[in-house]
Amino acid sequence: MKHFEANFDGLVGPTHNYAGLSFGNVASLSNAAAVSNPKAAAKQGLQKAKALADMGMVQGMLAPQERPDLHTLRRIGFTGSDAEVLNKAAKQAPALLRACCSASSMWTANAATVSPSADCADGKLHFTPANLVDKLHRSIEPVTTGNILAATFNNEKHFSHHQHLPEHASFGDEGAANHTRLCNEYGNKGLELFVYGQEATNPAAPKPSKYPARQTLEASQAIARLHKLDDDNTVYISQNPDVIDQGVFHNDVIAVGNQNVLFYHQQAFLNTQHKLDEIKRKFGSSELHFIEVPTDKVGIQDAVKSYLFNTQIITLPSGEMAIIAPTNCQENEAVHAYLQEVVTLGTPIKQVHYFDVKQSMQNGGGPACLRLRVAMNDTEVAAVNQHTLMNDVLFSELNNWVDKHYRDRLSVDDLADPQVLIESRTALDELTQLMQLGSVYQFQK
Numbered sequence: 001m002k003h004f005e006a007n008f009d010g011l012v013g014p015t016h017n018y019a020g021l022s023f024g025n026v027a028s029l030s031n032a033a034a035v036s037n038p039k040a041a042a043k044q045g046l047q048k049a050k051a052l053a054d055m056g057m058v059q060g061m062l063a064p065q066e067r068p069d070l071h072t073l074r075r076i077g078f079t080g081s082d083a084e085v086l087n088k089a090a091k092q093a094p095a096l097l098r099a100c101c102s103a104s105s106m107w108t109a110n111a112a113t114v115s116p117s118a119d120c121a122d123g124k125l126h127f128t129p130a131n132l133v134d135k136l137h138r139s140i141e142p143v144t145t146g147n148i149l150a151a152t153f154n155n156e157k158h159f160s161h162h163q164h165l166p167e168h169a170s171f172g173d174e175g176a177a178n179h180t181r182l183c184n185e186y187g188n189k190g191l192e193l194f195v196y197g198q199e200a201t202n203p204a205a206p207k208p209s210k211y212p213a214r215q216t217l218e219a220s221q222a223i224a225r226l227h228k229l230d231d232d233n234t235v236y237i238s239q240n241p242d243v244i245d246q247g248v249f250h251n252d253v254i255a256v257g258n259q260n261v262l263f264y265h266q267q268a269f270l271n272t273q274h275k276l277d278e279i280k281r282k283f284g285s286s287e288l289h290f291i292e293v294p295t296d297k298v299g300i301q302d303a304v305k306s307y308l309f310n311t312q313i314i315t316l317p318s319g320e321m322a323i324i325a326p327t328n329c330q331e332n333e334a335v336h337a338y339l340q341e342v343v344t345l346g347t348p349i350k351q352v353h354y355f356d357v358k359q360s361m362q363n364g365g366g367p368a369c370l371r372l373r374v375a376m377n378d379t380e381v382a383a384v385n386q387h388t389l390m391n392d393v394l395f396s397e398l399n400n401w402v403d404k405h406y407r408d409r410l411s412v413d414d415l416a417d418p419q420v421l422i423e424s425r426t427a428l429d430e431l432t433q434l435m436q437l438g439s440v441y442q443f444q445k
């Protein structure tokens with residue numbers, strides 16, 4: 001049996017915009033009210049996904065969410081026709097309208113936490129959608145995320161889909177952005193690392209003071225229970241609260257792992273040595289590479305600006321590892337120098353490939369944010385909805401679909417335009433047919 005780590009990238013939705021919704025996410029705040037280009041954003045994402053498929057990787061796409069979210073606007077008391085609801089919300093509560101229009105589901109690293117079947121006691125592949133309760137605009141994602149995941153991984157024999165965790169700050173959960181899996185081979189039992197920013201039930205534990213910690217230890221522990229993980233194959237690590245306060249709102253802005261490589265910044269974690277020892281002990285005897293980037297080579301500000309750690313580390317069919325980085329890393333002198341050096345360090349990482357994902361980067365989402373990793377064997381890959389898997393046909397269909405339906409300019413003022421809603425629904429309805437997803441959206445029910 002063959003094993004792979006597939007990447008499922010979020011297709012950027014037609015309402016991609018810059019609304020400054022994410023306090024603690026420096027890029028989101030600094031680009032608030034900038035004019036976006038949804039067409040370019042979607043195409044940048046598709047280019048990256050197709051390039052990985054062309055490298056021989058298993059690559060899928062996850063459909064975006066329905067935005068503007070009329071269902072939520074009606075739930076909070078706006079009434080009348082769709083156009084009236086949008087109009088009233090724009091006048092009476094523009095901030096709430098913006099929250100209901102975000103295309104933030106593109107960052108599928110926050111869609112769910114995924115545990116491969118090799119790690120789970122029942123031998124199934126487990127998914128728990130993230131509740132994303134820390135941000136209003138993201139807290140409205142999990143139900144539809146669950147629908148899209150169930151329509152994509154649509155086989156009960158192999159895939160176990162859980163409900164998102166209770167919608168309370170005690171269970172703040174941001175999905176795979178705070179979760180990394182180490183293993184020697186994808187098909188073998190791995191070590192799941194859960195990184196959290198605060199302990200909800202222990203106020204004395206360290207936590208950031210300026211920006212929110214979006215993930216709690218309690219949420220991570222609940223996921224591990226739901227996914228039937230073994231204590232011996234699970235490590236909980238506290239994120240360094242000081243770096244959260246410098247804009248590291250998810251762990252995947254400061255650390256990334258793949259197979260036997262953990263690539264992280266010197267300041268990423270608390271009690272680093274103690275945690276590395278636990279990882280070594282639980283990982284067992286196989287070779288393990290800790291690539292620690294020191295502050296004197298790359299400072300936190302450079303890491304946050306360039307997204308050096310929001311890179312994907314992938315294992316190519318040749319067995320070599322490659323880093324998939326945003327072009328922003330090339331544009332930062334210290335980071336570019338470091339990436340030129342990292343391929344010479346004698347670790348499995350031998351290549352770096354750069355992609356322009358600037359439309360997403362301007363909202364704080366790099367290559368790693370745009371993808372959900374799903375380690376699978378070939379039987380499981382065959383059980384996935386095949387219309388979601390990237391190949392020449394899907395690439396061309398999705399590009400044509402974007403060309404047909406997407407605008408190349410969208411400002412926050414456009415979000416109240418009923419025409420945007422009509423365009424978005426028309427596009428998504430067609431997409432569900434193209435990807436054979438069934439009725440995953442409220443407007444289709």
Ligand SMILES: NCCC[C@H](NC(=O)CCC(=O)O)C(=O)O
Pocket residue numbers: 017018019020021022025028029102104107109110135138177250363364365366369
């Ligand atoms: N993993 C990357 C997530 C980025 C995302 N940005 C946003 O939602 C910005 C949306 C805006 O400001 O328009 C977030 O912060 O959760």
